[in-house]
Amino acid sequence: MIVDTPVRGSDSGRPIMALLDLLGRRWTLRVIWELREAPLSFRALQAACEGMSPSVLNQRLAELREALIVEAGTEGYALSARGRGLLQLFGPLGLWAEDWAEALRQQQS
Amino acid sequence: MIVDTPVRGSDSGRPIMALLDLLGRRWTLRVIWELREAPLSFRALQAACEGMSPSVLNQRLAELREALIVEAGTEGYALSARGRGLLQLFGPLGLWAEDWAEALRQQQS
DNA sequence: CATATTGCTTCTGAATCAGTAGCACAAGAT
DNA sequence: ATCTTGTGCTACTGATTCAGAAGCAATATG
Numbered sequence: 001m002i003v004d005t006p007v008r009g010s011d012s013g014r015p016i017m018a019l020l021d022l023l024g025r026r027w028t029l030r031v032i033w034e035l036r037e038a039p040l041s042f043r044a045l046q047a048a049c050e051g052m053s054p055s056v057l058n059q060r061l062a063e064l065r066e067a068l069i070v071e072a073g074t075e076g077y078a079l080s081a082r083g084r085g086l087l088q089l090f091g092p093l094g095l096w097a098e099d100w101a102e103a104l105r106q107q108q109s
Numbered sequence: 110m111i112v113d114t115p116v117r118g119s120d121s122g123r124p125i126m127a128l129l130d131l132l133g134r135r136w137t138l139r140v141i142w143e144l145r146e147a148p149l150s151f152r153a154l155q156a157a158c159e160g161m162s163p164s165v166l167n168q169r170l171a172e173l174r175e176a177l178i179v180e181a182g183t184e185g186y187a188l189s190a191r192g193r194g195l196l197q198l199f200g201p202l203g204l205w206a207e208d209w210a211e212a213l214r215q216q217q218s
Numbered sequence: 219c220a221t222a223t224t225g226c227t228t229c230t231g232a233a234t235c236a237g238t239a240g241c242a243c244a245a246g247a248t
Numbered sequence: 249a250t251c252t253t254g255t256g257c258t259a260c261t262g263a264t265t266c267a268g269a270a271g272c273a274a275t276a277t278g
Contacts, residue, residue, distance in 0.1 A: 015203075015206035015207055015209060015210035016142070016202065016203045016206040016207075017139070018206070018210070019202065019205075019206040019209065020138045020139050020142055021139070023132075023133075023138060024132075024133065024134070024135055024136065024137060024138045024139060025133070025135070025265095026133055026134070026135075026234095026265085026266070027133065027266095028133060029129045029132060029133045030126070030129045030130070030133060033125070033129055041223095041224070041225085042224065042225050042226070043223080043224060043225075051267095051268090052266095052267085053266070053267050053268060053269090054225085054226065054227085054268095055226090055227075055228085055229095055266080055267085055268095056265085056266060056267080057226095058225085058226060058227085059265095067209075067213070068209070068212055068213065068216065082209065082212065085205065086205060086209075089198070089199065089200075089201055089202055089205060090198065091198075092198055093125065093128065093198055094124075094125045096128075096194065096195060096198060097124035097125040097127070097128040098124055098125075100124060100128065100176075100177070100191065100195075101124035101127070103177055103191065104176065104177065107177065134234095135234085135235070135265095136235095150254095150255070150256085151255070151256050151257075152254080152255065152256080160236095160237090161235095161236085162235070162236050162237060162238090163237095163256085163257065163258085164235080164236085164237090164257090164258075164259085164260095165234085165235060165236075166257095167256085167257060167258080168234095
C-alpha cells in the first residue's frame with residue numbers, strides 16, 4: 001500500500017531526499033520520461049516501457065499521482081503542471097546521455 | 110556481476126534509456142547527490158545514506174565507476190568531471206523539491 | 219449479441235535489497 | 249613487535265520488490 005510508505009526517506013524531513021527516493025524506484029524516471037510529449041493510456045504506457053509488468057506500473061502511477069506529478073484524465077495519464085516542471089529540469093538529459101554513451105563506447109574498445 | 114548487466118535497457122540502443130535505468134536503481138541518485146560537494150570515503154558515504162547496506166553501496170559504486178560518473182581517488186570516492194556535469198542538470202532539484210513538499214503538505218491537511 | 223479494448227488485480231517464482239557479521243589490509247600508538 | 253583503530257569490502261540470510269502470465273469487470277464497437 002502507498003499509505004505505508006509516505007515516501008521512503010521522507011522521515012528525514014528533507015524534501016530532496018524524499019524526491020530522490022521516489023525517483024529512485026524502478027521505472028519511475030522512465031514513466032515520467034515517456035509522458036514527456038503526450039498523455040498515454042495505461043496499456044500504451046506499459047508498451048512504451050517495453051512491457052513492464054502491470055502491477056508495478058499501477059503502483060508507480062499511484063505513487064506519482066499521490067505525489068501530484070502525474071494525473072489521470074480522459075486521454076489517459078499525463079504529467080501535471082508540476083510534473084512538467086520536474087521534467088524540464090531533466091531537459092538536457094538526452095544530450096548528456098548521447099555524449100556519455102560515446103565515452104562508454106570508447107572505453108570498451 | 111556488473112558484466113552481466115551492461116546496463117539494463119541499453120539493448121534498446123537509446124542512451125537515454127540506459128541512463129534512466131541506471132539512475133533508477135535504488136540509491137543511485139542519492140549517492141550522486143551525496144558526492145555533490147566533496148569526495149567521501151566508503152564508510153562516510155554509507156553513513157550519509159543513512160546506513161545503506163555495504164553490499165548495495167559497493168554494487169552502486171562499481172556501476173557508477175564503470176559508467177565513468179564516479180571515480181576513486183586518494184580522498185575516497187568522487188564525482189568525475191562527467192559526473193559533475195550530470196549533477197548540474199539536477200541543479201535546481203532541491204528548489205523544486207521544497208515547493209513540491211509544500212504542495213504535498215497542503216494536500217494532506 | 220459477439221468481440222475488442224482498457225484498466226487493472228491476483229498469483230508465483232525470480233531478482234534485488236537490508237542487515238549483520240566479519241575479514242584483510244594499512245597506519246598509528248605502545 | 250604488537251595492539252588498536254579505521255578502512256574497503258565480502259558473505260550470508262531473510263525480507264521486500266519485481267517480473268511475467270493469467271484473467272476479470274467495465275466500456276466501447278460491430
